[in-house]
Amino acid sequence: ALELLQDVHLGLVPPRRGPARLAVLSGHYLYYHYGCDGLDDRGWGCGYRTLQTLCSWPKGQATGVPGLDAVQAALEDMGDKPRGFRGSRSWIGCVEASLCLAHFGGPLGRLCHVPRGAGLCGELERLYSHFAGGGGPVMVGGDADAQAKALLGVCMGPDTEAYVLILDPHYWGTPKNPRELQAAGWVGWREVNSAFDPCSFYNLCLTSCNF
Template sequence: MGDKPAGFRGSRSWIGCVEASLCLSYFGGPQGRLCHVPRGAGLQGELERLYSHFSEGGGPVMVGGDADARAKTLLGVCLGPGTEAYVLILDPHCWDAPENPSALQAAGWVGWQKVTRAFDPNSFYNLCLTSHNSEKQQHTLD
């Protein structure tokens, strides 16, 4: 795509959400809308946006950070009683097809986590909110 030095091709270097969004666009995948959260503690302020994203049929949300280098994929958000909120997290390193959804959860690949525990309050995060291909195609037709 030309955004990395020549030595990047074929390397084992990681890319972040910004690069993933560029790849989605470049290769004709679903649209990726970026959202920067300066500190993980600020993720509480993004819960309404995430809830709307998923309730309107938005696709997975890729998450990358700096101090928190553990990549995450958000599949849902649940606003619990009081002020507690949970996110359904899929480890993006999961590569095998499970026998059933319960196997993913039992192996620790997917599960609900409290937002306050899932995100480092001092790390910044980039979120890439993806749309489904059908939504992209619909926008193209409009």
């Protein structure tokens, strides 16, 4: 298992130089990614890793963060998945993540469904209010775009330009420091219109200490 890095977005320059409404998550989190616990989950584990990042918030500690086997066992026990799911390489999304947040006593999770990726522009005010109000990381995943990731912030200009701060769990290796991850784009600001597939639906799982 690797030593996990905390708050890997810190030090990033805001995407706009001019006037903007900027809000990022409060509290602390750990960056969970492919293979960080010694398990090779490349190709299927991004939802689990994003869930683990959500569970590490708001203290930025691994205490109470379930392993992948524990997540699969819990989903079996809850009846969400059939017997035999445990030990498989089946992926999970935001719905399963919200169930596991409640099961493991993590932060509260609230689901939001967006029928098409282009519709995420209509959720920017919700995301801004979430982060400005002390909310935690937001898991996002879809169907055509099934690569789970976390949103850590939003930045909106006075025009239609808008950005989201994305944390990507698909990194494989041993990151030395946050700057290395930032330089390679594993955490960074992305323009909303290019960050999401307009043909995919998306679910969001917003975390908070009190909804």
